[in-house]
Amino acid sequence: MRTVIKVSGIFVVFLIVSCVTVNIYFPAAEVQKAADSIVEDVRTKANDVQKETVPAPAPGPSSRLDLLKQFRFGPVNAHAAVNIDVSTPAIRGIRDSMKNRFFQLKPFYDKGAIGENNKGLVEARNIAGLNLQERSQVNKLIEQENKDRTALYQEIATANKLGSETVPQIATIFANSWRGKSQPGWWVQGDNGVWAKK
Structure with a gap:
């Protein structure tokens, strides 16, 4: 009986010591860089769409302490190095579509008929x-643009294995880029829901 209790106790201690806690890391900074690049590309006059991958930050120099961390027991946070891939055929196709449409949308931005909301949509x-x-034209353009933007956010999540639950985060990050790269006089909606001219 004592042997069973002793073995059970050792097993429980082993389980407690070897627990690993994994925190899923959302690469917000990398997604922001990708968003800025895409928005800049869509709103430029250049006709070519470049393949782009935003590299993850380079790891720092290793030390003896880093080597010892490999043998650490107890909770550990897992952070994967992430490259945000925005060069898949699907993403390139969406970017081309948005880029071709932008010059039809621009006069409506200039007139104040449309604006950038805080959800990454027009x-x-x-x-x-x-x-x-x-009015008919602007409604059609808004519908097409928002369809492409929604598909873009989903495709970025899929291409980078971020999970569909991250799509709202990606859309919010893109909203910052769309608003940030809007021209003076264009309507933008703040995070608080208030509309103002930039």
């Missing part, structure tokens, strides 16, 4: 000054 703002044909 939204109608003041269409009262547009004629019937322009």
Whole structure:
């Protein structure tokens, strides 16, 4: 009986000591760099879409302490080095589509008819000054643009194995880039939901 208790106790201690806690790391800084690059590309006049991969930060110099950490017992945080791949065929196709559409959207941004919301999408703002044909055109463009943006955010999550639960985070990061790279006089929606001209 004492042997069973002793073995059980050793087993329980072993389980407690060897527990590993894994924290999933969302590469926000890397996604922000990718978002800035994509938004800049979509809003430029260049016709070529470049393949881009945002590299992960290089690891620092190793030390004896780093070597000893390999043999550490107890909870450990796991952080994977992440390269944000934005060069898949699907992402390139979406970027091309958005880039071709931007010059149709730009006059409506300039007129104040549309703006960038805080969810990474385009939204109608003041269409009262547009004629019937322009209203129809702007509604169609908004629908196409938002469809592409939603697909882009999902594709980035899929291509980088970030999980579909990260799509709202990716959209929020892109919202920062769309708003940040908007021209003066364009409508942007702040994180608090308030609209203002940039």
